Amino acid sequence: MLSSKKIFFLTVCGLSFLLFSCGGKKDDTSETNIIDFENPEVVLQQAQKVLGANVKLAYKGKFDSDSVIEIAAGLEVQDAKDWGIKFALLKMSDNKLNPVFETSLLNGSFKECHVQKINLPSLNYELIYYNSQDYFLGSGGGEVYSYIINYNENKTYYAHLIAEPGRPTSLYLSDNIDVPEVKSFFLTNFKRDYPGFKMVSKDIVLKY
Numbered sequence: 001m002l003s004s005k006k007i008f009f010l011t012v013c014g015l016s017f018l019l020f021s022c023g024g025k026k027d028d029t030s031e032t033n034i035i036d037f038e039n040p041e042v043v044l045q046q047a048q049k050v051l052g053a054n055v056k057l058a059y060k061g062k063f064d065s066d067s068v069i070e071i072a073a074g075l076e077v078q079d080a081k082d083w084g085i086k087f088a089l090l091k092m093s094d095n096k097l098n099p100v101f102e103t104s105l106l107n108g109s110f111k112e113c114h115v116q117k118i119n120l121p122s123l124n125y126e127l128i129y130y131n132s133q134d135y136f137l138g139s140g141g142g143e144v145y146s147y148i149i150n151y152n153e154n155k156t157y158y159a160h161l162i163a164e165p166g167r168p169t170s171l172y173l174s175d176n177i178d179v180p181e182v183k184s185f186f187l188t189n190f191k192r193d194y195p196g197f198k199m200v201s202k203d204i205v206l207k208y
Contacts, residue, residue: 037069047073050090050097056110061117061126064152068092072117072128072151076110084108087128089151103156108132108145118148120181125152127182131189141165143206146189148182159186161194162204169197170204 036042037060047058051073058073069092077084085108089101112135117126128149136142144161158174171190177183190197 037071043071046097047071047090050099051075051088057115059117059128063089063127064125066091069097070151071097072149074110074115074128074130077105085110085130087130087147087149087156101151101154103149106145106147106156106158108147109135111135118185120179120185122179122181123152127151129185137163141206144190144194146186148185150179150182157182157186159190160203161190161197162200162206163194164206169194170200171197172200172203 035046037046040059043060044055044058048055052075054075054077055073056076058071060069060071063070063072071090073088073090075086075088077086082105084105086105087103088099090097091100092098108130109132112133114129114131114133116129118129119126128147128151130145130147130149132145134144136144141163143163146159146161148157149155150157155176155178156174157177157179160172162170162172171187171194173183173186177186
């Protein structure tokens with residue numbers, strides 16, 4: 001038969017073990033809980049941890065029908081073979097961010113550009129809007145690249161404005177635009193900045 005001292009000792013040890021175990025489990029999950037995803041700098045840092053230093057911008061938002069934490073990221077690619085930009089989507093699962101979608105390489109740069117989240121009345125999730133602004137424009141003409149990224153449908157809507165000397169300014173819209181508000185959004189923005197453009201049915205590739 002165990003003495004009362006031994007019973008007391010075993011009871012204390014058992015309680016200590018349970019408390020340590022519970023505390024350990026709590027610490028395992030608390031790391032993601034303390035990340036401030038409402039802080040834009042933290043969101044960018046978290047995206048860079050997953051996708052690398054090429055990530056130039058990142059936004060937390062609701063980009064599809066899921067309710068988990070989601071981050072839309074923009075990556076700039078510049079190496080010996082490829083040059084351009086990509087957009088990716090990260091989603092939280094098992095307490096960590098995982099990449100679930102990435103666009104193909106697109107023409108553009110994140111230097112001197114405009115990027116924002118947008119909401120369209122017919123959609124219950126957010127989109128990412130990109131416009132290269134004046135970065136590819138000069139005194140002799142140039143072009144403006146614009147994209148709307150629909151992560152929910154894994155689609156990239158595309159608009160391309162072309163300015164050439166001696167020719168009217170032209171605007172091309174991609175054929176995959178299946179949301180009327182996306183087309184209206186592109187047209188409204190380009191009419192404000194470049195009134196008098198002519199719509200074209202085929203994209204134009206400038207030769208520099």
